[in-house]
Amino acid sequence: MTEPAITEYDAAVVGAGPAGMAAAAVAARAGLKTILLDEQPSPGGQIYRGVIGTPVPRGRILDADYWRGAKLVQEMVSTKATYVAGASVWSLSADREIAFSLGGQARMLRARHVILATGAMERPFPIPGWTLLGVMTAGAAQILLKTGGLVPSGRTVLAGCGPLLWLLASQLLSAGVTVDAVLDTTPRANRRRALRHAFAFFHSPYFRKGLGLLIHVRRRLRVISDVTSLAALGDGRLSEVAWRVGDGPEQRMAADTLLLHQGVIPNMNLAAAAGVEHVWDEAQLCWRPVVDGDGGTALAGIAVAGDGAGIAGAEIAELRGRMAGLAAVAAIGGARDGGMLRDEVDWRQQLAKYQAGRPFLDALYRPAPQFRIPEGDSIVCRCEEVTAAQVRETVGLGVTGPNQMKAFLRCGMGPCQGRLCGLTVTELIADARGRSPAEIGHYRLRPPVKPVTVDELASLPKSEAARGAVVQRSRDLATSRTRATSSGPL
Amino acid sequence: MFRRLPDLVAADAATITVDGRTVTARAGDNVAAALLAAGLDSCRTTPVSGAARAPYCMMGVCFDCLVTIEAQGSRQACLTPVRDGMVVETQQGARKAAVP
Numbered sequence: 001m002t003e004p005a006i007t008e009y010d011a012a013v014v015g016a017g018p019a020g021m022a023a024a025a026v027a028a029r030a031g032l033k034t035i036l037l038d039e040q041p042s043p044g045g046q047i048y049r050g051v052i053g054t055p056v057p058r059g060r061i062l063d064a065d066y067w068r069g070a071k072l073v074q075e076m077v078s079t080k081a082t083y084v085a086g087a088s089v090w091s092l093s094a095d096r097e098i099a100f101s102l103g104g105q106a107r108m109l110r111a112r113h114v115i116l117a118t119g120a121m122e123r124p125f126p127i128p129g130w131t132l133l134g135v136m137t138a139g140a141a142q143i144l145l146k147t148g149g150l151v152p153s154g155r156t157v158l159a160g161c162g163p164l165l166w167l168l169a170s171q172l173l174s175a176g177v178t179v180d181a182v183l184d185t186t187p188r189a190n191r192r193r194a195l196r197h198a199f200a201f202f203h204s205p206y207f208r209k210g211l212g213l214l215i216h217v218r219r220r221l222r223v224i225s226d227v228t229s230l231a232a233l234g235d236g237r238l239s240e241v242a243w244r245v246g247d248g249p250e251q252r253m254a255a256d257t258l259l260l261h262q263g264v265i266p267n268m269n270l271a272a273a274a275g276v277e278h279v280w281d282e283a284q285l286c287w288r289p290v291v292d293g294d295g296g297t298a299l300a301g302i303a304v305a306g307d308g309a310g311i312a313g314a315e316i317a318e319l320r321g322r323m324a325g326l327a328a329v330a331a332i333g334g335a336r337d338g339g340m341l342r343d344e345v346d347w348r349q350q351l352a353k354y355q356a357g358r359p360f361l362d363a364l365y366r367p368a369p370q371f372r373i374p375e376g377d378s379i380v381c382r383c384e385e386v387t388a389a390q391v392r393e394t395v396g397l398g399v400t401g402p403n404q405m406k407a408f409l410r411c412g413m414g415p416c417q418g419r420l421c422g423l424t425v426t427e428l429i430a431d432a433r434g435r436s437p438a439e440i441g442h443y444r445l446r447p448p449v450k451p452v453t454v455d456e457l458a459s460l461p462k463s464e465a466a467r468g469a470v471v472q473r474s475r476d477l478a479t480s481r482t483r484a485t486s487s488g489p490l
Numbered sequence: 491m492f493r494r495l496p497d498l499v500a501a502d503a504a505t506i507t508v509d510g511r512t513v514t515a516r517a518g519d520n521v522a523a524a525l526l527a528a529g530l531d532s533c534r535t536t537p538v539s540g541a542a543r544a545p546y547c548m549m550g551v552c553f554d555c556l557v558t559i560e561a562q563g564s565r566q567a568c569l570t571p572v573r574d575g576m577v578v579e580t581q582q583g584a585r586k587a588a589v590p
Contacts, residue, residue, distance in 0.1 A: 039550060041520075041571045046549055053518055055498040088569075121551045133531045133544050134491070140548035143568075148516065148523035149498040154491040175495055236542050237531065256491045267551065382546075383553060385538040415553035415564065451564065 006463070009035045011328045012098055012111035013081075014089050014270065017045020018069070018314045019306025019321030020117030021076040026325025027113075028079035030340065032332060035109065036076070037087040037100055039450070043073050045119050046139065047314045055149040061174045062146065065209070065314070072318065091447035091469040092116070092274040094299050099447070099460075099469035106456035108466060113301045113328040116271050117321060120264035120307035123286070123367065124424050125160060126374040129232030130260065131382055138168045138261035151177045154256030157241050159183040159230055162263045162365045163210065169217045181253065182217070183227045183243050185262065187368045197360035204357025205315070229370065232258050262367040266308045269417060272445040275299055280438035283362055284311055285372065286423060287442050294327035295320060303327060312358055319351045372424065373431050380428065381421040383414020388428060395432040402426060402443050415451065418443040492526045506576040513578075521567035521578055522548060522555045530580075533557050533567060537584035556581055 011027040013020045016038035024036040044051045048069025056062055077083060084102065091099035096114050100107055122137045129135065138158060144150040151172060156179050158169055165182070172179050194201075201207055217223075229244040233252070241255045265286040272278055276297045278287040288310045295303035305324035306317035326344060374380060374388040386409045394408045402418075402425045405411055411425060412418040418425075422443050430437045447469065460466040502517040506524060515524035522545040525533055532542040534556055545555035548568045555567040558579040567578075 039569060041569075049549075055501060055516065055518065056495070057497060057499055061495075121549065122547065131541065131543065133542055136545070137547050140546060143548040144492060144523055144526065145495075148519050148527060149495045150492040150523060150527055151495055152491060153493040385536060385541070415556065416551060419551045420547075451566075453562075 007109045009033050009111045011113045013115045015117035016043040017119045018318040021072050022318045022321030023115045023325040024081040025076045025079050026322050027328050028081035030329040034081040036083045039088040041085050044069050050147040054146050088450045090450040090452050094275050106460050115324045116304045117306045118267045118308045121267045123263045123265045124420050125260040125262050126378050127230045128378045132232050132234050132238045134238030135232050135258045138259045141259045151175050152257040155180050156257045157181050157255045158259045160261040161186040165261045166213050181222045184225045185227045188226050190364050194360050194364035200356045201360035206357040269445050269449040273447045273449050295324040316354045319347050373427050380424050381411040383416050384410045386411040391428050392432050412443050504572045504574045508578045515572045519572045521570045524572050534581040
């Protein structure tokens with residue numbers, strides 16, 4: 001019986017945020033047969049979420065940076081790249097076979113070069129009560145605004161730190177929303193540490209925009225700085241937010257909606273499941289893939305671009321996407337014209353300008369340990385409702401890492417596949433054992449990284465490729481076991 | 491607790507049912523946004539403790555917005571665009587295998 005054919009592409013890009021759209025556009029313009037897969041119904045990733053078709057009219061609420069995303073979308077759709085919306089990629093093999101679900105059907109394709117641009121997600125913020133109704137991420141509120149023109153009603157509190165928190169505050173104010181308070185958890189000590197990088201930051205494109213944002217927000221909002229402790233209180237539903245300033249006493253305020261944010265982290269599940277090595281980044285307090293200057297990994301033909309390769313914001317994501325696209329062209333031998341070479345010089349110059357400003361932001365907004373490493377009854381694993389106390393208890397019993405812990409607590413075995421508990425568990429175990437997160441390692445991630453029904457799997461053509469996608473190949477398994485840093489001692 | 495801004499770009503209404511109740515949404519909404527806009531605080535209760543949950547991240551990573559859509563369980567509401575006539579059901583506890 002002959003194997004049913006799998007469509008082969010020159011370049012496959014996963015994720016239609018700034019990095020993915022830029023990579024696909026560059027690859028396609030150079031003549032590569034390119035496909036761009038994205039699970040959302042329309043392009044833009046999260047930062048440009050809903051930019052095509054947002055119900056929010058152009059004007060005061062969403063700024064010029066957001067609308068710039070529309071130009072990038074136009075650029076991408078004007079090329080011959082095949083853009084597939086609603087495609088949920090659940091597997092990528094080391095030899096670049098991609099399995100995804102589209103319209104309830106599992107499909108496969110093969111590519112000579114794969115660029116993963118799955119972007120970032122919010123850092124977990126495991127305060128007491130973070131699972132109560134009425135508590136959401138700041139990003140969620142932004143998405144509701146951009147995709148549905150929806151804003152919080154009732155008493156609204158923002159809490160955390162980082163540029164996106166201020167951006168959201170500004171957007172909500174512009175939309176006429178009353179924000180009752182911003183509880184700023186930026187540690188005081190960070191200001192001193194960030195000072196070293198201030199000069200470079202002042203000269204970067206971030207400075208003017210950041211300053212304008214802060215001025216707009218702080219003048220019109222109650223901002224409470226140096227918040228050292230936070231809790232969401234209520235019976236099933238949020239009713240109050242409690243906090244402390246410095247060493248001070250607990251204060252409370254009534255609230256209906258609490259929006260949490262303390263930075264973003266790479267969305268690593270697909271890259272890690274494909275076998276891309278990840279290392280602990282102490283500056284950004286997260287796992288990031290090991291990549292070269294163009295996003296290339298140790299896996300031949302597989303690159304990571306954008307925030308998924310390390311948090312650096314939308315502008316850098318787009319530039320890195322273009323670099324990754326160029327690298328794909330160079331690897332496969334597409335048509336690189338003089339225009340592209342000039343572009344590359346320009347892109348690298350822009351990249352340098354933006355990158356100069358990042359260390360300041362990383363230092364200033366480095367989240368405090370008490371908000372990354374919870375105590376007691378605070379829920380660590382939202383899916384399986386495992387608490388910090390339970391995690392510490394199992395470390396006391398001799399559990400040494402996150403993968404062994406799964407067997408004891410089911411922590412990390414819920415539907416989110418460790419996305420919302422991974423970092424917390426690694427840092428908690430590290431703290432409990434007095435080791436570094438790098439030594440503790442992360443969850444061993446395997447395909448399928450997104451839900452796929454048994455029906456869909458059964459309906460895949462019974463080819464070698466399909467079998468490989470469903471059951472991780474022994475070759476991949478052997479590689480992942482010998483890699484020392486991927487999962488610590490386990 | 492969410493409300494629609496006034497003066498949004500015009501769009502068709504999309505009517506879905508949630509646990510048999512008619513809910514009017516906008517074309518282009520995802521199911522999670524539609525539920526929140528309709529004042530539905532919670533879309534499921536957890537398998538472990540029965541705690542009420544609602545959409546948390548709106549981007550497909552938290553898996554708290556799981557609902558049953560067109561009889562298929564544990565679909566991520568935030569990743570599913572509404573369609574006129576869509577049948578949505580909230581989920582209580584763990585999924586049970588269908589018994590013939």
